[in-house]
Amino acid sequence: MTVPRDGRLHRIAVLTGHNVLLRRRDPAHFVSYLVMPMVLMLIFKGMLGEPTQAVTGLLVMFSVLSMADVATATLTERTWHTWDRLRATRATVPEIMIGKAVPVFAVLVVQQAVLLVYGVLAVGMRLSGPVWPLALAVTAWSFALLCVGTAIAGVVRSQGELSTLCNIAALSVSALGGALVPYALMPAWAQAVAPISPGYWATAMLQAAVRGDLAGTAGPAAVLAGLGLAAGAFACRRLSKGWGRAAVA
Template identity: 55%
Template sequence: MRADALYRLPLLVRHNTLLRLRDPGHLVSYLVMPMVLMLVLGPLHRAALPDGGASQTVLGMLVMFSVLSLSVVGTALLTERTWRTWNRVRATPATVAEMLVAKAVPVFVLLVLQQGLLLLFGSQVVGMPVTGGLAPLLLAVGAWSFALLAIGVALAGFVRSHGELAALCDVGALAVSTLGGAFAPLAMMPSWVRALAPFSPGRWAMTAFGAAVTGDTATTVRAALVLTAVGVVAGTVACVRVGRGLGELRG
């Protein structure tokens, strides 16, 4: 049985990779738009925050548009429901875990690539100083991508249409980014926003990235652990929901 799983999983990963590559529109837009906004907002943030304006611009746009990428994650599962092929796949010997891993791997790679390119653009073009090493950055990127992936799959298991997914992702991205300090440092935000900030994954993402680029490894690890815990909880919910079966989408 284990040998069969090792044979099935690469085939499923390859199939889902082809599906993602054939529909790259969202990922391209979520890569180009933050770059444009970094160039536009960079001078404003540097004027308002002389000591950290470039980092605020780059990391804020990275977090906001990576949250918007939840729609890409959710669509990876909704596509199967739209085509009414999900239940057919479930009828095969492949387990729920195998199917979710096969969906997750290509999207995880794309999320890591998106964030890596934005960090590179931010450091080389926008002028964000990076004094930390590569390892903390990889830890922050990996933990944040894992959390986003798990949340996206969990959302896709509950929504009943692409419209519902789009609405949840758009509103969620705005809320998570605002509470995380993506638009402005939390010190400049109202007190009620600062009180709610610890409940936002975006806040821990901003903390992890901010610490990673400055070389604060201990803070990066703590924030990454919180993001990993969020991912584990969301992933567990996703597995339970998907394991019970998914209904057809509404038109």
């Protein structure tokens, strides 16, 4: 069955292809968010003596930093003043968001997969179970990051605001979530507030997946999926209403 050229799937395919091209033309952040954690994993392994903590913790931190790339995929349309042109086409807001989401989601998945493979081969992390729980963990975390990043794009008005917010979020989410320091070594007040951080659930989920703990993986994955759905719904409503369209270059 062929899809008509003016059909929904065709519009999504065109938007996806365009955004793939944009990702390919600017791979700098993707490369830096691979190289930096690779170096730091070796250092943190020597400091902590625990490969799993070093790998999963830095993976969470640098994947949160990647939210800037997620948000940029939408924010650039506003700073380039091309968002209204997209909205004037037949493409609906969900179609536009899907077209932008697919390439970025692929980048997030590839980033985490490469770091996990590197963690096994170079850092010494050992998997105690099947690989599919790790695949579930990576998918759930990438989905949450994708939706939250898109929601952020509907709130900030400039690249400066975006960089500031994502940098603060990366450090806060990582530190409070037990990504940088094992949860058991955190102060009591930090342990009490840790569950409000998505990084807490991401770190716990990834470490459970490495251990082969299916229940420990599924619970946090459900929490992150719920966060992603809520953020995605907010992003759709925000962008469909046109709130905050005016962005400064």
